[in-house]
Amino acid sequence: MLLLRLAMRNVRRNVHRTVLTAGTVVFGTALLTVALAWLTGVFGTLTNTMASFGGHARVMTTAFAAREELMPLSEHLQHADDLAAAAMKLPGVRAAYPRIVTGVTLTKGDEIGDQFGLAVGAPIGWYTDQLHLGKDIVLGTMFTGADGETVLGRTVAEAIHAQVGDTIIALGMTQDGAMAPVKAKVVGIASGGNQLVDNGIFLPLEPLRWMADVDDGATELLIYGDDKTEGKTLAAELRADPAFSDDVVQAWDEQPSTAGIVAMTGVVNSIISSIIVFVCALGVWNTMMMSVMERTREIGVMRAMGLTRPGTVVLFVVEGLFIAAIGGAVGVALGCIPAYALQVYGVNLGDKMAHSAGVPVQSHVYALLTVGVVVEAFTLGLCTALVGTAFPAWRAASIQPVDAMRSR
Amino acid sequence: MVAACQLESVRKTYGDGAGVVNALEGVSLVIQPREFTVLAGPSGSGKTTLLNLIGCLDQPSAGSVFVDGQNTSGMSSRQLAALRADRIGFVFQSFNLVPVLTAAENVEMALHLSGKKWGDVRDRARAMLASVGLDGMHARYPNQLSGGQQQRVAIARALVKEPALVIADEPTANLDSHTGEEVLALVRRLNEEKGATFVCSTHDAMVMSRARRVVTLRDGHIVSDEERA
Numbered sequence: 001m002l003l004l005r006l007a008m009r010n011v012r013r014n015v016h017r018t019v020l021t022a023g024t025v026v027f028g029t030a031l032l033t034v035a036l037a038w039l040t041g042v043f044g045t046l047t048n049t050m051a052s053f054g055g056h057a058r059v060m061t062t063a064f065a066a067r068e069e070l071m072p073l074s075e076h077l078q079h080a081d082d083l084a085a086a087a088m089k090l091p092g093v094r095a096a097y098p099r100i101v102t103g104v105t106l107t108k109g110d111e112i113g114d115q116f117g118l119a120v121g122a123p124i125g126w127y128t129d130q131l132h133l134g135k136d137i138v139l140g141t142m143f144t145g146a147d148g149e150t151v152l153g154r155t156v157a158e159a160i161h162a163q164v165g166d167t168i169i170a171l172g173m174t175q176d177g178a179m180a181p182v183k184a185k186v187v188g189i190a191s192g193g194n195q196l197v198d199n200g201i202f203l204p205l206e207p208l209r210w211m212a213d214v215d216d217g218a219t220e221l222l223i224y225g226d227d228k229t230e231g232k233t234l235a236a237e238l239r240a241d242p243a244f245s246d247d248v249v250q251a252w253d254e255q256p257s258t259a260g261i262v263a264m265t266g267v268v269n270s271i272i273s274s275i276i277v278f279v280c281a282l283g284v285w286n287t288m289m290m291s292v293m294e295r296t297r298e299i300g301v302m303r304a305m306g307l308t309r310p311g312t313v314v315l316f317v318v319e320g321l322f323i324a325a326i327g328g329a330v331g332v333a334l335g336c337i338p339a340y341a342l343q344v345y346g347v348n349l350g351d352k353m354a355h356s357a358g359v360p361v362q363s364h365v366y367a368l369l370t371v372g373v374v375v376e377a378f379t380l381g382l383c384t385a386l387v388g389t390a391f392p393a394w395r396a397a398s399i400q401p402v403d404a405m406r407s408r
Numbered sequence: 409m410v411a412a413c414q415l416e417s418v419r420k421t422y423g424d425g426a427g428v429v430n431a432l433e434g435v436s437l438v439i440q441p442r443e444f445t446v447l448a449g450p451s452g453s454g455k456t457t458l459l460n461l462i463g464c465l466d467q468p469s470a471g472s473v474f475v476d477g478q479n480t481s482g483m484s485s486r487q488l489a490a491l492r493a494d495r496i497g498f499v500f501q502s503f504n505l506v507p508v509l510t511a512a513e514n515v516e517m518a519l520h521l522s523g524k525k526w527g528d529v530r531d532r533a534r535a536m537l538a539s540v541g542l543d544g545m546h547a548r549y550p551n552q553l554s555g556g557q558q559q560r561v562a563i564a565r566a567l568v569k570e571p572a573l574v575i576a577d578e579p580t581a582n583l584d585s586h587t588g589e590e591v592l593a594l595v596r597r598l599n600e601e602k603g604a605t606f607v608c609s610t611h612d613a614m615v616m617s618r619a620r621r622v623v624t625l626r627d628g629h630i631v632s633d634e635e636r637a
């Protein structure tokens with residue numbers, strides 16, 4: 001169509017200005033690519049950590065869920081191993097682990113310790129297959145399967161000056177409130193770069209069952225599918241199963257502590273994207289406005305010849321979109337370079353930062369450059385053009401044809 | 409026969425309050441199809457204002473304007489645009505070609521905007537360019553053409569859609585007298601050969617001498633309306 005051809009020719013008309021407009025979009029999309037890759041990486045690791053530590057879905061007793069922050073041992077799930085077996089029968093469930101988490105005081109040897117910590121008791125399979133604790137071991141080994149072993153998070157180990165081979169005593173309570181010590185030998189020290197691992201006191205399930213005096217019970221049953229995105233599906237299946245009818249089932253992103261973080265990631269993402277789009281749209285607005293002013297007369301002439309208002313808008317929007325498509329492609333390509341570097345090398349925020357964040361962020365964070373990131377950055381580049389061209393195009397459409405007749 | 413254009417007691421004022429300008433006062437005029445009419449008068453006498461009304465670019469403050477038998481008063485701007493696109497051709501003092509389109513594309517644009525189906529637009533545009541004496545120049549851009557040639561393209565653009573009326577506001581004012589004369593000769597020829605109706609404004613004596621009918625304006629009034637041999 002001739003109007004589209006005209007829009008394309010207008011792109012080449014003032015090369016300097018087109019480069020300026022395209023440059024704005026290049027800058028914007030490059031920045032978006034880096035920012036979105038960064039956020040995807042950071043939030044991806046964060047949510048992966050949360051989902052692997054907390055289960056894609058999790059089962060608790062109703063009473064436990066009601067007072068979860070107190071972690072009341074007395075409100076545990078009874079016969080948790082049977083529940084795990086029942087869960088394993090459901091389609092999509094790949095693994096199920098009973099787990100006990102409880103507060104303890106930690107001492108090394110005969111020293112009197114005042115180090116509080118959270119002791120985790122779970123089947124060894126959970127540590128190896130879900131938490132992937134093996135790759136975080138920095139000293140010593142993973143659980144060998146022998147009795148009386150523990151793996152300590154680095155922060156905890158440092159606090160009590162524990163080394164591999166030392167014997168520690170975790171002093172906890174039974175479900176009835178009686179003191180109950182568990183003795184274990186440190187076989188490994190783990191550093192996961194996040195507080196869930198670094199603050200952990202990891203034990204097999206049995207010693208903690210003994211400490212809490214809960215027979216074959218557990219405070220939680222963690223359920224895993226193939227991917228964390230299946231959390232809600234798994235949760236729905238479990239709720240429908242009579243074996244869990246008295247219990248509370250939550251997908252990982254439905255848990256009060258994580259749901260907020262997941263929502264926040266979306267908000268942060270949109271805020272950052274909107275700011276970049278808005279700022280760059282101002283640049284586009286500026287150069288497109290110059291074009292409109294400069295072409296007032298010829299637009300007036302075409303309006304006199306019957307060019308409609310929508311036709312005028314199309315003329316400028318197509319021009320803007322075309323420039324944005326080229327600028328966006330270049331910008332995404334340019335942005336991929338630093339984004340990829342961030343994906344490979346990452347940035348070390350330092351332990352202080354990671355441990356004071358309140359959420360299990362890694363101290364070393366990497367970007368994640370996905371197809372989604374590239375598509376989103378490019379699409380937002382086009383949005384930049386749409387937003388930036390909207391007002392100039394509207395101005396062009398309100399040019400009156402009489403203006404063209406006035407020769408000076 | 410329906411008049412190409414008819415004005416009845418037309419008044420046009422600009423501005424309001426103390427700054428009000430009566431650009432036209434009580435103008436009545438009938439222009440028949442195939443006529444070649446020149447609007448004469450000094451600068452500021454209301455020629456452009458009158459052409460804007462005839463060309464449906466503006467609406468009168470009072471009175472009525474009929475174009476090709478249709479009363480334009482009360483028409484929406486969309487209806488006016490459709491009427492312009494279909495029935496009226498424009499030629500401007502400063503040519504006003506689209507600089508990034510070739511001569512042929514400028515002419516084609518008029519067909520595209522006319523709101524009608526035209527068969528082979530390209531052939532039609534080239535034939536029109538040939539009949540204004542621009543054979544072989546269809547691929548040139550406006551800046552590769554002389555002023556006289558650009559105005560020829562503009563005339564081709566105005567005529568290609570076979571309008572009921574062609575409006576030309578001082579079409580020779582930006583041309584030297586020789587080129588102006590050539591362009592006017594072309595307009596006269598097209599007027600006779602194609603039977604196109606022209607209304608031209610000018611204060612060029614040469615243009616007036618070529619017209620059959622000269623309507624003279626002064627201070628917004630028609631002061632004379634002469635038929636010439």
Ligand SMILES: Nc1ncnc2c1ncn2[C@@H]1O[C@H](COP(=O)(O)OP(=O)(O)O)[C@@H](O)[C@H]1O
Nearest residue numbers: 422423429431450451452453454455456457458
């Ligand atoms: N848009 C406008 N606003 C105010 N006054 C105008 C406007 N257009 C024309 N006029 C006035 O109307 C009168 C007629 O102008 P115009 O039709 O342009 O005359 P001409 O074309 O014969 O030179 C002049 O006094 C001019 O100043």
Ligand SMILES: [Mg+2]
Nearest residue numbers: 455456457577
């Ligand atoms: Mg004038």
